Amino acid sequence: MTLDPIRIGARRSPLARAQADDVAALLGAAGVPSVFVGITTVGDVDGRALTEIGGTGVFTSAVREALADGRIDLAVHSLKDLPTAPVDGLVLAAVPPREDTRDVLVGLRLQDLRDGVRIGTGAPRRAVQLIELGHRLQIVIEPVPIRGNVDSRIAKVRAGECDAVLLAAAGLRRLGHLPDTLEGSSNSETVVNGLPASVLSEELMLPAPGQGALALETHESLSPPRANAVRALNDPVSRAESLAERGFLAALEAGCTAPVGARAFVKSVRGMSLDLTLAAVIGRTYLSNLSEPTKSGPTATPGLFRLQRRGATEDPVQFGAAAAREALTELLDEPVPDGHVQRAGPASAPNTERENPL
Numbered sequence: 001m002t003l004d005p006i007r008i009g010a011r012r013s014p015l016a017r018a019q020a021d022d023v024a025a026l027l028g029a030a031g032v033p034s035v036f037v038g039i040t041t042v043g044d045v046d047g048r049a050l051t052e053i054g055g056t057g058v059f060t061s062a063v064r065e066a067l068a069d070g071r072i073d074l075a076v077h078s079l080k081d082l083p084t085a086p087v088d089g090l091v092l093a094a095v096p097p098r099e100d101t102r103d104v105l106v107g108l109r110l111q112d113l114r115d116g117v118r119i120g121t122g123a124p125r126r127a128v129q130l131i132e133l134g135h136r137l138q139i140v141i142e143p144v145p146i147r148g149n150v151d152s153r154i155a156k157v158r159a160g161e162c163d164a165v166l167l168a169a170a171g172l173r174r175l176g177h178l179p180d181t182l183e184g185s186s187n188s189e190t191v192v193n194g195l196p197a198s199v200l201s202e203e204l205m206l207p208a209p210g211q212g213a214l215a216l217e218t219h220e221s222l223s224p225p226r227a228n229a230v231r232a233l234n235d236p237v238s239r240a241e242s243l244a245e246r247g248f249l250a251a252l253e254a255g256c257t258a259p260v261g262a263r264a265f266v267k268s269v270r271g272m273s274l275d276l277t278l279a280a281v282i283g284r285t286y287l288s289n290l291s292e293p294t295k296s297g298p299t300a301t302p303g304l305f306r307l308q309r310r311g312a313t314e315d316p317v318q319f320g321a322a323a324a325r326e327a328l329t330e331l332l333d334e335p336v337p338d339g340h341v342q343r344a345g346p347a348s349a350p351n352t353e354r355e356n357p358l
């Protein structure tokens with residue numbers, strides 16, 4: 001039996017197109033034909049900073065609508081851009097093998113960072129970790145808010161708007177800007193589009209939850225042969241790691257613009273049980289965004305809260321959520337300078353049941 005082509009929908013940016021083409025190639029290798037349908041999203045037409053546009057799903061809502069309306073069969077998103085709350089009728093059918101999860105400094109190498117350096121990024125997660133990196137190096141690093149697609153951000157370095165930018169290795173690699181040969185956890189030197197660059201280790205810069213992973217989303221009404229063809233692209237390890245990171249984010253009631261980095265690893269698998277590690281950072285500025293009672297509390301506390309956890313679990317989302325609840329308790333119990341009085345806990349219990357289980 002031959003299938004009608006699967007209609008793959010994604011944003012129209014070059015990276016989204018490259019991601020959709022990667023998925024088309026995976027389907028093609030399995031003998032499944034597909035066609036591309038480009039969809040314009042709010043994030044593509046609104047030039048303001050993402051933290052200003054607000055809301056969730058700036059890059060994903062319009063693609064999800066096309067899926068719900070039956071205009072496409074398969075949505076390809078960057079998992080890190082996909083809100084953690086489930087949408088009725090939509091299923092996370094597959095997370096294919098994940099790309100490099102690290103961030104890359106483009107424009108300067110790590111050892112070339114100097115006092116007063118200006119680094120372009122619109123992501124609070126990157127900004128808070130850059131400031132921390134500056135503390136470690138005993139220099140001032142100034143995050144400069146920028147946005148735009150990968151190529152336009154690199155162009156801002158050439159135009160002198162900033163000294164360097166931070167970008168996801170995954171996006172650079174999918175666009176063919178980063179060699180395939182950089183592996184390992186050390187800070188590797190490289191060249192991106194003729195500019196000096198360093199791939200940053202996770203000790204220096206934890207990625208966004210789900211960074212480097214693709215989310216292949218379908219509607220539950222998709223016919224079984226097509227649904228099976230998509231499900232066959234799932235990589236259980238990539239999925240478990242990404243979902244643990246997203247479970248952490250969801251339980252903080254935070255989205256992709258939060259100052260939160262996380263990286264989970266599946267260390268081993270025993271039947272249904274996964275041995276998982278999770279490393280995470282929460283910028284203390286996060287607390288100022290919690291609902292009212294904290295506003296007068298620890299907002300002035302600078303720096304990063306770091307967390308390491310390891311354990312066996314059958315449910316990566318719950319593992320991540322439990323880590324987040326512990327982190328939140330510790331954060332809110334911290335002694336606060338200036339004699340501020342702190343509340344005992346979040347105003348409402350964080351919702352930990354938002355993510356599809358495996």
Ligand SMILES: NCc1[nH]cc(CCC(=O)O)c1CC(=O)O
Nearest residue numbers: 078081167168170171211212213
């Ligand atoms: N928010 C933009 C975005 N969404 C996904 C990627 C890169 C691919 C990925 O992380 O999976 C990027 C660009 C970047 O952060 O450099």
